[in-house]
Amino acid sequence: MTTMGITKKIILGMALACGLSFTAQANTAGPAWDKAPNRIHDMGALQNGAKLFVNYCLNCHSAAYMRYTRLTDIGLTHEQIKDNLLVTNAKIGDTMKAAIDPQQAKSWFGNTPPDLSVIARSRAGANGSGADYLYTYMRSFYRDPATQTGWNNTVFPNVAMPHVLWELQGDRRAVFKEVTEHGVTSHQFEAFEQLTPGTLSLAQYDSAVGDLVNYLQWMAEPAQTTRQRVGIWVLIFLAGLSLITWRLNKAYWKDIK
Amino acid sequence: MATFHEISPNASAGAKTLNWIDNRFPLSKLFKEHMSEYYAPKNFNIWYIFGSLSLLVLVIQIVTGIFLVMHYKPDAALAFGSVEYIMRDVPWGWMIRYMHSTGASAFFVVVYLHMFRGLMYGSYRKPRELIWLFGCGIFLALMAEAFMGYLLPWGQMSYWGAQVIVNLFSAIPFVGPDLALLIRGDFVVGDATLNRFFSFHVIAVPLVLLGLVVAHIIALHEVGSNNPDGIEIKATKDANGIPLDGIPFHPYYSVHDVFAVSVFLLVFTAIVFFAPEMGGYFLEYNNFIPANPFQTPLHIAPVWYFTPFYSLLRAVTTELMYVLMACVVGGAALAVLKVKMPALFKGIIVGAAAVIVAMMLSIDAKFWGVVAMGGGVVILFFLPWLDNSEVKSIRYRPTWHKYLYALFVINFFILGYLGTQPPSAIGGRISQIGTLFYFGFFLLMPWWSRLGAFKPVPTRVNYSAH
Numbered sequence: 001m002t003t004m005g006i007t008k009k010i011i012l013g014m015a016l017a018c019g020l021s022f023t024a025q026a027n028t029a030g031p032a033w034d035k036a037p038n039r040i041h042d043m044g045a046l047q048n049g050a051k052l053f054v055n056y057c058l059n060c061h062s063a064a065y066m067r068y069t070r071l072t073d074i075g076l077t078h079e080q081i082k083d084n085l086l087v088t089n090a091k092i093g094d095t096m097k098a099a100i101d102p103q104q105a106k107s108w109f110g111n112t113p114p115d116l117s118v119i120a121r122s123r124a125g126a127n128g129s130g131a132d133y134l135y136t137y138m139r140s141f142y143r144d145p146a147t148q149t150g151w152n153n154t155v156f157p158n159v160a161m162p163h164v165l166w167e168l169q170g171d172r173r174a175v176f177k178e179v180t181e182h183g184v185t186s187h188q189f190e191a192f193e194q195l196t197p198g199t200l201s202l203a204q205y206d207s208a209v210g211d212l213v214n215y216l217q218w219m220a221e222p223a224q225t226t227r228q229r230v231g232i233w234v235l236i237f238l239a240g241l242s243l244i245t246w247r248l249n250k251a252y253w254k255d256i257k
Numbered sequence: 258m259a260t261f262h263e264i265s266p267n268a269s270a271g272a273k274t275l276n277w278i279d280n281r282f283p284l285s286k287l288f289k290e291h292m293s294e295y296y297a298p299k300n301f302n303i304w305y306i307f308g309s310l311s312l313l314v315l316v317i318q319i320v321t322g323i324f325l326v327m328h329y330k331p332d333a334a335l336a337f338g339s340v341e342y343i344m345r346d347v348p349w350g351w352m353i354r355y356m357h358s359t360g361a362s363a364f365f366v367v368v369y370l371h372m373f374r375g376l377m378y379g380s381y382r383k384p385r386e387l388i389w390l391f392g393c394g395i396f397l398a399l400m401a402e403a404f405m406g407y408l409l410p411w412g413q414m415s416y417w418g419a420q421v422i423v424n425l426f427s428a429i430p431f432v433g434p435d436l437a438l439l440i441r442g443d444f445v446v447g448d449a450t451l452n453r454f455f456s457f458h459v460i461a462v463p464l465v466l467l468g469l470v471v472a473h474i475i476a477l478h479e480v481g482s483n484n485p486d487g488i489e490i491k492a493t494k495d496a497n498g499i500p501l502d503g504i505p506f507h508p509y510y511s512v513h514d515v516f517a518v519s520v521f522l523l524v525f526t527a528i529v530f531f532a533p534e535m536g537g538y539f540l541e542y543n544n545f546i547p548a549n550p551f552q553t554p555l556h557i558a559p560v561w562y563f564t565p566f567y568s569l570l571r572a573v574t575t576e577l578m579y580v581l582m583a584c585v586v587g588g589a590a591l592a593v594l595k596v597k598m599p600a601l602f603k604g605i606i607v608g609a610a611a612v613i614v615a616m617m618l619s620i621d622a623k624f625w626g627v628v629a630m631g632g633g634v635v636i637l638f639f640l641p642w643l644d645n646s647e648v649k650s651i652r653y654r655p656t657w658h659k660y661l662y663a664l665f666v667i668n669f670f671i672l673g674y675l676g677t678q679p680p681s682a683i684g685g686r687i688s689q690i691g692t693l694f695y696f697g698f699f700l701l702m703p704w705w706s707r708l709g710a711f712k713p714v715p716t717r718v719n720y721s722a723h
Contacts, residue, residue, distance in 0.1 A: 064338070065338060065341035065342065065344075065345060066345070067345070067346070070345065114546075115547075117341060118341065118545040121534075121542065121545040122542055122543065122544075122545035122546045123542070124534075124537065124542045125537075125542060130542070220545075221344070221351070222345060223344065223345070223351040227351060227352070227355075227530050227531075227533075228530060228531060230352075230530065231526065231527070231529070231530025231531055232530075234526045234530060235523065235526060235527060235530070238519060238522050238523045238526060239523065241519045242516065242519040242520050242523055245512075245515045245516040245518075245519045246516050246519075248512055248515070248516070249512045249513055249515070249516040252508055252509060252512045253509065253512075253513075253722075253723065254722075256299055256504060256509065256720075256722060257722050
């Protein structure tokens with residue numbers, strides 16, 4: 001048939017264009033992001049992440065759409081949540097509100113700390129997933145006496161947030177080198193230099209941040225594991241249905257000559 | 258008016274019930290006219306399923322929409338949170354929401370394919386012009402529906418996308434600023450805007466959409482479907498007046514559609530359950546940040562289905578205006594010198610060209626960008642009168658027509674891709690060339706569609722049993 005050729009070409013073209021566009025959405029510049037470990041199905045890691053989140057993040061940031069009870073999805077019992085994670089005077093059915101008053105936070109940091117409920121979803125981009133961004137970000141703080149908090153970050157320069165995990169990671173400074181390109185001199189980041197050791201080794205620190213960002217990734221969409229589990233059954237059902245309707249269609253159409 | 262039909266007292270309960278209804282409402286008659294005795298060409302190919310699939314997606318959108326409205330709050334302070342509430346606390350809310358957000362993109366996928374089918378096989382040609390016009394109306398309503406629906410999650414992209422697009426209206430001379438104010442209900446996009454967009458999204462536009470869909474189908478069933486060969490099957494009928502190449506829609510195409518629906522749902526649910534964000538194309542990442550009127554995102558991009566038209570908008574710069582003016586002057590000169598017509602018409606053409614060029618010189622390029630974006634959609638309405646080809650179907654057109662159509666599709670994809678990207682010098686140039694090609698394709702169609710060696714059209718459709 002004469003149109004088959006062009007139809008195929010067009011479909012091929014569409015497939016090609018889709019493939020191109022999926023890799024080429026470049027809306028985020030800046031340094032490349034490190035790949036965060038994937039522990040989204042690892043209950044232990046998610047629980048450790050939740051603990052780090054409550055201990056370090058929840059002081060200033062809220063997760064105003066996330067209820068404490070939902071933590072049962074990552075294998076915690078109500079008792080465990082009450083005993084270990086309800087640090088403020090919140091009730092277990094409440095959403096996760098920051099300990100700090102938002103107005104106060106604004107006067108201290110110059111900015112209201114953003115809500116973290118869906119932070120992992122919002123930070124995805126051309127360089128990777130939101131977890132990748134957060135994983136890189138939390139491992140890119142360094143001492144900088146020029147800023148208000150005394151901390152700076154290579155992923156988010158002049159960020160208002162201080163390095164809350166510094167005790168775990170230890171003190172670091174960033175080494176920059178001067179680069180002259182087309183007559184313009186700029187400072188390019190070269191490496192971090194450890195000043196004082198933290199309570200965790202470098203590998204342990206990376207792993208802890210990995211747990212934390214996996215928790216954030218999970219918290220951004222607590223239904224994601226259910227979604228995939230249900231999805232498999234839906235696809236199996238529809239594959240069966242397609243098979244039956246295909247044969248049904250064939251059976252009817254054999255009359256048409 | 259039908260005469261009252263008595264049924265034998267020995268008839269089955271089902272037959273009695275149907276008879277009772279048929280004496281009061283044309284149920285059997287409607288079923289026959291639109292299903293069991295509606296004869297459709299037997300040579301439909303895969304391109305012919307997207308009409309049914311659009312109807313399916315429409316139903317998905319309406320049903321999921323009804324459930325979303327039960328929990329969604331159209332209030333600038335609560336909207337973002339209510340969507341997250343649906344995603345987390347409403348049982349199966351995440352599934353309903355993902356079906357609705359994926360459905361929006363799926364709608365455009367099937368509608369674009371459906372429209373391209375019409376383009377390929379000349380489905381808009383006489384006597385099907387009204388089907389096409391109703392269809393274009395549906396497309397326009399769909400764009401309005403999608404645009405207003407996108408504001409509702411009240412994320413950064415919702416907010417700034419609406420801000421950018423509504424601001425475009427203010428570029429219209431004289432009435433622009435007031436018009437933009439009327440649309441927003443405020444000086445910036447705000448609570449008033451959210452409320453009216455919600456009202457339009459859930460009531461006004463869906464009503465229009467449904468009305469147009471009914472008109473589209475009634476018009477289609479009045480004249481009958483076109484087919485990949487572009488042959489009128491009603492031209493060759495058997496002794497009973499049934500088209501020789503026609504088969505009853507039910508059961509042959511209903512069973513076809515059931516199969517197509519299963520396969521479509523397979524793809525649709527694969528996205529809903531495994532890639533609802535679709536790499537940031539169906540749900541943009543920035544839209545997970547609540548709307549903030551004080552912080553403009555670095556890069557504002559509409560959702561993918563608007564990006565080809567957004568590219569047309571961005572392509573029109575002061576520079577391109579000179580090219581467009583040259584096109585107007587050249588077009589008028591060609592018409593006056595090459596086409597035979599009374600001197601009065603020639604005078605009108607020269608006068609109109611002069612007025613248009615004067616307007617192009619005096620009104621900001623931003624306005625003409627808006628004209629290009631709107632024109633890119635509106636020009637589709639004129640297709641039945643732009644196409645002068647002697648055959649309907651691409652199958653019997655000169656081979657180079659196929660390449661031209663392929664170029665049109667590639668160009669549409671390139672414009673779409675560039676629309677998702679931040680502005681760049683090279684991208685801007687390419688989209689300007691793409692814009693000229695897009696409009697050239699349609700505006701020069703009366704001329705090029707007649708050129709070339711057409712192939713003989715058979716009297717009966719091509720069909721091999723399968």
